[in-house]
Each structure stands twice: as C-alpha cells, then as structure tokens.
Amino acid sequence: MNHLRVRFVLVETSHPGNIGGAARAMKNMSLDQLVLVNPKQFPCAEATSRASGADDILMNASVVKTVDEALNGCSLVIGTTARPRNLYLPELDPRECAERVMDESLKGEVAVLFGREDSGLSNEELDRCNLLMRIPTSQDYSSLNLGAAVQVLAYELMMQRGTQLKRPVGEVVRQYPLATADEMEGLFGHIEKVIIETGFLDPENPRQVMRRLRRLFNRAEVDHNEINILRGILTSINSNMGRSRNV
Structure with a gap:
C-alpha cells in the first residue's frame, strides 16, 4: 500500500x-x-x-x-x-x-x-x-x-485508500499546492507588522483582530502562489509608507 x-x-x-x-x-x-x-x-x-x-x-x-x-x-x-x-x-x-x-x-x-x-x-x-x-x-x-x-x-x-475519488463535474482543480503551515505563519507575522505600522492595529489593545484574520485565511485555504501575491502586496505597502515618510 x-x-x-x-x-x-x-x-x-x-x-x-x-x-x-x-x-x-x-x-x-x-x-x-x-x-x-x-x-x-x-x-x-x-x-x-x-x-x-x-x-x-x-x-x-x-x-x-x-x-x-x-x-x-x-x-x-x-x-x-x-x-x-x-x-x-x-x-x-x-x-x-x-x-x-x-x-x-x-x-x-x-x-x-x-x-x-x-x-x-x-x-x-x-x-x-x-x-x-x-x-x-x-x-x-x-x-x-x-x-x-x-x-x-x-x-x-x-x-x-485505494479508492479513486471522483471529482464532481465542474469542480475546480487546484493549480498550485496549498501554502504550508510555516508559510501561513510567515504571512500572519507580515500582516501583523504592517497593520501595526499603518495604525490599524493597536498592539496595546489588539482585541481579536489577528485571531479573526487567521481564521479567515485558514478557511480560504490559500495556495502557494496566492500567499506570494499577498506577501508582495504587504511589502508594497511597507515600501510606499517608507517613501511617504521620506518626502
């Protein structure tokens, strides 16, 4: 087997x-x-x-x-x-x-x-x-x-095991593998850092923001390509904030 x-x-x-x-x-x-x-x-x-x-x-x-x-x-x-x-x-x-x-x-x-x-x-x-x-x-x-x-x-x-699962007609076949658990942790850390820097999240009073974001993204079953896109967006936000502070 x-x-x-x-x-x-x-x-x-x-x-x-x-x-x-x-x-x-x-x-x-x-x-x-x-x-x-x-x-x-x-x-x-x-x-x-x-x-x-x-x-x-x-x-x-x-x-x-x-x-x-x-x-x-x-x-x-x-x-x-x-x-x-x-x-x-x-x-x-x-x-x-x-x-x-x-x-x-x-x-x-x-x-x-x-x-x-x-x-x-x-x-x-x-x-x-x-x-x-x-x-x-x-x-x-x-x-x-x-x-x-x-x-x-x-x-x-x-x-x-040994039974080939039949996909329903019209089911979307995933093109990229799901993001790994450690990749998801990297994403959550990146999100938390950015939303603190933007002022959206108060680290002294975080409430349930990060927990709800975790559950949102975990339900979505983000794939490897999507996580790279999200990390790229967060990096872009960081870069733009840096340029704004230097103006």
Missing part, C-alpha cells in the same frame, strides 16, 4: 498508554507518521506495552517541543474537537475528514492534531487549523479515549 502523507500529531499527551494505543491504531490501518508534541512521559514501557506490536511506530515517532515544529511543511491542518466550537471553521465528521485528507495528501503533507486528554486543543492551536473534525458520540456519554479517536479516523482513512 502506498505511503500516505498524513501525520497524526498528539499534543502534550499525559498518559503514555494513550501514545501506545494510538500507535497500535495507526499500525492496524497502515499509517506510520506519528508526531508527539511535548509528551509528559516518552519513551515509556507502558506505551510499548499498549502498542502491542506497533513498536516500529513508536521508534520512528518524531518528538518535538512545539506545534509549530510538528506542522512544518504541512499544507492542510485539521484539528480534532470533542464538542461543537464557534470558531467559524468548517467542521467535518471522520468520513468527510478522511475524504479531504486523502485528496490533499496527493498534493502535500497533511497533519491531524489530537489535543490533551483533559482539555483538548487550545484556542491558539486551533488557530493553526484549516478544518475541524468532530466524532459524533452519544449525548449521554460523549467521552472518547484518545486511542479510540485515533482509531476512528485511521479506519476511515483505510476505507478511503
């Missing part, structure tokens, strides 16, 4: 057994890119025991300190959430999510973020996402173990 360019990113996992459970779920479904962001305890015998034969997934797991490192080079970032979020981001179920992941992985790297066992992903981490995935559960008991959540999406990805 062909290598699938998707990273399962576990953020600050508290219990090493959950890391092992996630590795086992991935191995079952022929996935192999596990990234651990600042895990509380790893490597650990409990993780190896729970992996139950998926030792190679654990041995090859990338351990990083920040989400930024985990997302380096990714063109699509999907955050998981256990409850509805009013974040103005498209929210998919696991099957819809698997379809998007399969489609995008043909063009670039995809990351799926799984948050902490007790509190999930922070707002800042969700700011990095283009889409959200939520697994439907019983209203009477909605708590889902981290390993089980990984298993649900891994299964849906397995079902999608």
Whole structure:
C-alpha cells in the first residue's frame, strides 16, 4: 500500500498508554507518521506495552517541543474537537475528514492534531487549523479515549485508500499546492507588522483582530502562489509608507 502523507500529531499527551494505543491504531490501518508534541512521559514501557506490536511506530515517532515544529511543511491542518466550537471553521465528521485528507495528501503533507486528554486543543492551536473534525458520540456519554479517536479516523482513512475519488463535474482543480503551515505563519507575522505600522492595529489593545484574520485565511485555504501575491502586496505597502515618510 502506498505511503500516505498524513501525520497524526498528539499534543502534550499525559498518559503514555494513550501514545501506545494510538500507535497500535495507526499500525492496524497502515499509517506510520506519528508526531508527539511535548509528551509528559516518552519513551515509556507502558506505551510499548499498549502498542502491542506497533513498536516500529513508536521508534520512528518524531518528538518535538512545539506545534509549530510538528506542522512544518504541512499544507492542510485539521484539528480534532470533542464538542461543537464557534470558531467559524468548517467542521467535518471522520468520513468527510478522511475524504479531504486523502485528496490533499496527493498534493502535500497533511497533519491531524489530537489535543490533551483533559482539555483538548487550545484556542491558539486551533488557530493553526484549516478544518475541524468532530466524532459524533452519544449525548449521554460523549467521552472518547484518545486511542479510540485515533482509531476512528485511521479506519476511515483505510476505507478511503485505494479508492479513486471522483471529482464532481465542474469542480475546480487546484493549480498550485496549498501554502504550508510555516508559510501561513510567515504571512500572519507580515500582516501583523504592517497593520501595526499603518495604525490599524493597536498592539496595546489588539482585541481579536489577528485571531479573526487567521481564521479567515485558514478557511480560504490559500495556495502557494496566492500567499506570494499577498506577501508582495504587504511589502508594497511597507515600501510606499517608507517613501511617504521620506518626502
């Protein structure tokens, strides 16, 4: 089976057994890119025991300190959430999510973020996402173990693999790859610098301006060429401001 360019990113996992459970779920479904962001305890015998034969997934797991490192080079970032979020981001179920992941992985790297066992992903981490995935559960008991959540999406990805997705008639085929997560961070930093210099953003009272701009551009799924255009416009604004001050 062909290598699938998707990273399962576990953020600050508290219990090493959950890391092992996630590795086992991935191995079952022929996935192999596990990234651990600042895990509380790893490597650990409990993780190896729970992996139950998926030792190679654990041995090859990338351990990083920040989400930024985990997302380096990714063109699509999907955050998981256990409850509805009013974040103005498209929210998919696991099957819809698997379809998007399969489609995008043909063009670039995809990351799926799984948050902490007790509190999930922070707002800042969700700011990095283009889409959200939520697994439907019983209203009477909605708590889902981290390993089980990984298993649900891994299964849906397995079902999608080997199936050629048919594009609806009239669907636009993307000419350029999506901008990577680090390119998007460069854009947001550039925007913030310019709107502070123009006086639009007060750094002492920023309110929610940058968060709303992040969500706007993340929803838009900006491609590599578009981000170059936007950065060029911002650079032009900077240059014109400099000339104006020198007149």
